[in-house]
Amino acid sequence: MTETDRTNSQLARLFEQMAAALDLLGKNAFRVNASARVARVIRDQADQIANVIARAREEDTKPLAVLKAIDGIGKGSAEKIIEYVDTGTIAEHTELMEQVPAGLFDVLEIPGLGPKTVRLMWEQLSITCVADLKGKLDSEELAALPRMGKKTIDNIRQAITFAEESAGRTPLGIARPIALALVEHLKSVSGVTRAEYAGSLRRGCETIGDIDILVACTDPEAVREAFCTQSRAVQVLARGETKCSIRIRFEHATMQADLRIVPQEAFGAALMYFTGSKDHNVRLREVAIGNGMRLNEYGLFTTTDERPQDAGIKPTAAQTEQDVFAALGLEWIPPEMREDRGEVKACAEGMGVPHLITRGDIKAELHAHTDASDGKQSLEELVASAQKRGYHTLAVTDHSVSSVIANGLDPKRLRRHIKRVRALNEKTEGITILAGSEVDIHPDGRLDYDDDLLAELDVVVASPHVSLRQDRAAATRRLLAAVTHPRVHILGHPTGRIINGRAGLDPDLNELFAAAAEHGTALEINSSWKRLDLRDTHVRAAVQDFGCLIAIDTDAHSDGHFENIEYGILTARRAWLEPESCINTWAAGKLHDWLAGKRESSRR
C-alpha cells in the first residue's frame, strides 16, 4: 500500500476494515459494498479529507454537506469521516474490531477463501489467523466442514504458499511485458483471430493484480491448451470452456493470468466488460437498465430478460466498443478513464470526453541523464536516442553536486558540461539540445547550485532525492521553495515515492498546486514505472482545479528508458490530461519561449 496521502490512506483503511468485518459478520452485502466504495472514493481524493473539512469550516459551510456531495459518500459515512478527523477514531470501527479477530482479515485475503468460508472456520473451528488455518489443514475437523473436500483443502494450501511468496500487486512496468509476451504467444496459435490484454493493465493502473487476456478464435481447445501448458505456467487454477486461469512465472515475477475466449462478433462487448473497473461497469449497466436494456459481456440487448444470449436473442451492439457505447447513447470512453471517477456521468450529461494526450503528442524530453553523472549513455548517444524518437528538443539534465552516489556534477564540472552541450548543439541539425540540470532540493528548500550558476542553465528540473520522510509541514515548505524559485522550470518527481517501495513526501497539495500555477512552474509526471510521480489523481487535481502545467519526462538513464514514456502517458490519460497542458507537446518555438520567458521574468 502506498501511503502518500497518509490521512486519506488511514481513513480508507478503516472503511476497508469495516467492510471486511461486516462481511465476516454476515451483514447486508450492499452495506458491505457501500463501505468498500467509500474507502475507494477516499483513496481517489487528491486533496486531504481533513483539509476539505477544515476549509468548509473556515468558509462557514457544513462539512457534512461538502462530504455528501462526493459521489458514494452518504450521510452515515460523512458523519464517520468527520468523527475520524475530529477524534482520530470511528466508534463503529472500534466496535467491529472488538467483534472480529484481527488475524481473520489475513485469512480473508487468501485467494479462494471468501467471507462465508472464513466465518464458518472461525465459528466452527476457532480459526482466527492464517497460522491457525495452516495448523488445521490436515485435520479431520476441517475436512468435516460442509463443502470442504480434498481439492478445496489442497487449493487453500497452495493459495497460502502463493500468498506467502507473492509481493502483492505487480508494478505496471513488470506486468506489461509479461502480458505482451502472452498476447504474442496466443496470437501464434492457429485459428486465433484476435488477442488483446484488458483489465487494469489496459486501464494503465500503476500496479496490476492479474493479467486478463481476451482471445477470439476458431479452435478454442488449441488456445486453452497453448495457454495452460506454456512453459512459463507454473500452475493451472481453472480450465473451463471459456475461462482459464494460471499462475505464470516470468523472470522474477509470479502473477496470475486469466484467459477468456470470447466470440469474434462480441469482442467489443467483452473487451469493455473485462477492461472497465468493477464500478465503471456497474455504472454502464445502470445506463443500460435506465434505457430498458441489458449489458453483459455478450453485448447490449434490448431486453431486461436474464441471459438473453442463451435465448437466441441477438444483441443490438457487440462487435466493437464504439458500437456498444454508441448504442448506450455515450461517446467512446478511453480505457484509462474507466474507473468510475465521474466519466460515465460526464459523458451522459453531454460534457463530452476530453481529447486525451497520446504518445505521438510528445515532442520533447526535458529530463534525461548522461554518463557525466549516473546515466549509461554518452552525451552523443543520448542525443541520438532523442532524435530517433523524432523529438525537436532534448534537455540534458545530469545530477547536481549533492547527489554523490549519482556522481553529481560540482559547479566546475557543470560549467564544462554546459559548454560541451552548447558545442554539440551548434553542430547538430534537427534537434535543439538544451543545457540543464536535475538540481537537488535540500531538505530545507535550498537548491544545490547558487542562483548565478542556475542562471547559466536553459532548463532547471528541481527534485527531492533525500529526506523523503519529512513531516507534511516541512515537505510543503521544501517543495514550495522550489516551485516558487524564479529559476526553476520543472518540479521533478515531486513526492519522491517509489511504488511498492516508499511512500515519499506528503505535502499539502493544494498549496503546492496553487503556487506552481501562480509561478508557472511545471509539475513532472516521472514516467519511470517505479515512480509514476506525480500520480494520476494528483495530476488531475493539479490541472483541473488549479490550471497547472505538466511535464511528462522519462528521467532516462539509458536508451531503453525512453520507452517508459508509455507509462507516463498512461498516467496522464488516467488524469484526463489534454495535450495543451503538457509542455512536452508544445511546438519548439512555444516551448523555447516558455523556458526563456521564465528566465526573463526572473531577472526583473
Added chain:
DNA sequence: GCCGTTTTCGGCCCGACTGTTTTCAGTCG
C-alpha cells in the same frame, strides 16, 4: 449504506468456474 428526469422506499450488475453436490453455494472479477 447509498441513491433518485420513473423512486425518499425499495431497489442495488452479471456471468463463469470449481467443488461438492443430486441442483447449487461460494468465490471471483
